[in-house]
Amino acid sequence: MTDSFDCIVVGAGIVGLAHALAAHRAGLRTAVLDRDARAAGASIRNFGFVTVTGQQEGITWRRARRSRDVWAELAGPAGIAIHQRGLSMVARRPEALAVLEEFADSAMGDGCRVLRGAELAEHGEGFRQGLAGALWSPHELRVESRYAVGQLTQWLAAQGVRFLPRTVVLGVESGRVTTASGVLRADHVVVCPGTDLVTLYPEVIARRQVTLCKLHMLRVADPGFTLNAAIMSDLGLVRYLGYANCPSLPALRAVLEDEQSEWLADGIHLIAVQGADGSLVVGDSHHYADTHDPFQPRAVDDRILAELSATLAIDAPEVTERWIGVYPSGPDVAFMEAPAPGVRLVMVTSGTGASTSFALAEETLADLLNLAPPPHA
Ligand SMILES: Cc1cc2nc3c(=O)[nH]c(=O)nc-3n(C[C@H](O)[C@H](O)[C@H](O)COP(=O)(O)OP(=O)(O)OC[C@H]3O[C@@H](n4cnc5c(N)ncnc54)[C@H](O)[C@@H]3O)c2cc1C
Structure with missing residues (x-):
């Protein structure tokens, strides 16, 4: 397996999908890698409850409002039902x-x-x-996550985002992603590992007390x-x-x-x-x-x-x-770090990923591409 992309996202949960959307919207040729055949983690097990009221004052609340708007915008095109x-x-x-x-x-x-x-x-x-x-x-608003995550994945694939399931990522360096089946290259890499605290950048995750x-x-x-x-x-x-x-x-x-x-x-x-x-x-x-x-x-x-x-x-x-x-x-609601040039590690370390990921991803892409922060930030 040899291939190259503008952006590789590791993890096909909602945090990874949100980053794939932001990268695609920024015009980047994007691939999403996940060790599983389909997302089966927190992102499909949650309430699908995009919560605004009650979120922590400040950036989390603003992210929730922005992400709620992105869910509403995607619902029609991606065929995602808003149930409540x-x-x-x-x-x-x-x-x-x-x-x-x-x-x-x-x-x-x-x-x-x-x-x-x-x-x-x-x-x-x-x-x-x-x-x-x-x-x-x-x-x-509320979506049924067990369907919505798959629908969002299919819609992103139809827009040209490449999905490589059953691809475990063993290591990431600037410009280079090592998987169990070969090496991929990308100018930008975003790592969204969810509950895997030990494979990629364990030292950062430990320092963040996750x-x-x-x-x-x-x-x-x-x-x-x-x-x-x-x-x-x-x-x-x-x-x-x-x-x-x-x-x-x-x-x-x-x-x-x-x-x-x-x-x-x-x-x-x-x-x-x-x-x-x-x-x-x-x-x-x-x-x-x-x-x-x-x-x-x-x-x-x-x-x-x-x-x-x-x-x-x-x-x-x-x-x-x-x-x-x-x-x-962890002590942070969410964090984004740059462990190497062109690489970002993004984790939502609280129960807010369905509510905030789309906004967080816009911030990450702005940071990676040296653009002005998005309006909500
Ligand atoms: C029961 C429950 C209820 C919740 N309710 C809500 C809610 O109503 N509203 C809300 O906003 N939030 C809620 N949350 C929180 C929200 O679900 C999470 O914040 C969010 O799903 C995290 O998404 P993620 O993409 O980081 O993780 P995940 O969905 O776990 O995805 C991570 C993916 O990365 C892949 N991966 C990891 N490491 C590698 C590797 N090295 N190589 C390849 N693939 C890799 C995994 O296979 C996995 O598919 C809830 C969470 C739970 C568990």
Whole structure:
């Protein structure tokens, strides 16, 4: 195998695909290499929830808004269905509603609206009775990742991006990519290795203190109502960095520590999104280790389902699928480094890759090609 490209992207997850799109849009002859026959990692195991409200203030929030726009722009041409728009950030408790009211009054709450008590039932179907309220955000959208990633791959291939599956990359130097089947050459190389922390640039990844986060995910059969937006609840307010500056957050955290300490210990927060067949993708939990065991304790799933039933009117959720997802996690939300001239290592080291990758990729390409930063940056 000998071939040369303007740009080689290592990794066909959403971070790699986003960079392939940005490289293609910059006019570069681009190839994407992945060790697997098709992407099977975090990018197809996630909620497909492109989250804006709740993202950390600053560049992450701006990346999410830009990436949401790119998803919307690609959806038609690539045949990707957008199943839901918006977010109902449910407050089960008055302490959570206080946080949401403060958030709505801040600059980050732009376009959002607080719904109190009975207003919730008027706003949409499926909510459990007796909830304190919710924050309605119009900014989000949701795709079904298990299909969307493949559709985006096919569309990029149709635009001329070359995909080389079953190609493991063993080493990268400026201008040169060594694979198990031969050497490829490219002026620019972008490495997007996802959870592989040891093959390419392990010293950079170790310096960035990257470990792995394991998440429990479930699919629940159609509950018989239609959610008009993605759903989150009180537990999400203490995990999502966008709410960190709300003065009432410590009071909410104290209540949660008292009433839901096991949920906090498992890093559980609720996200529920709905697909075309009415089924819900529900999660998740967060456990951190350099190597995870492959087991999925039922108690963790049961806590996720209990939070679902406390938020939505689903008394006995029928679980139709269970799976584990893993993403790289570190002190940075994401990072881009230049380990060699013409080479960039890009990792989203938080659960935000579906929400931010398109914008991040525009920044990487501008950096590689010595162009002005994109407007969102
Ligand atoms: C359960 C779960 C739920 C999530 N929910 C959301 C969500 O709703 N919204 C959101 O924004 N984010 C979410 N995330 C985070 C998001 O999914 C990740 O940030 C994102 O998918 C990371 O994409 P990636 O391309 O880096 O990784 P991956 O999808 O893991 O892709 C990396 C690819 O690189 C390939 N690779 C690695 N090394 C090599 C090599 N040496 N040679 C060849 N190929 C290589 C791998 O085979 C793999 O295909 C979630 C994550 C999980 C696990």
